[in-house]
Amino acid sequence: MTRWNDQEAAGNGTFLLGALAGALVGAGIALLMAPKTGAQMREELSSGYNSARDAAARRYRDLADKAATKIDQASSKFEQASAKVEKAVDEYSGRAASNVSDISSQSGFPRA
DSSP: OHHHHHHHHHHHHHHHHHHHHHHHHHHHHHHHHSSOOHHHHHHHHHHHHHHHHHHHHHHHHHHHHHHHHHHHHHHHHHHHHHHHHHHHHHHHHHHHHHHHHHHHHHHTOOOO
16 A cells, blocks of 8 residues: 555656646746737846846845854853853863872971
8 A cells, every 4th residue: 555655656756847847938938929019028038037036146145144143152152152162271280280289298298
């Protein structure tokens, strides 16, 4: 039963792909056969191209702004984590020095 459903799904996908390709070809032929002058057609194509280009440029700027914001946030978090690590290292190195000093004074070793 599963195999039959897989074959049917693949057939449906192929049909939809063919229908989409046919629609695109039909739209292209309709554009070419439309009763418009060459200048009108070029103007419409140019206008469509320009609007698509502008939309892509806006989308690029939006994505670049979002990326810059995320980078700034990550940089801030990294700096905060770095400060915490530095503080912890300083604290633990101070404790270690104090412990070494205590041990050396208790054992009679001279301090360094």
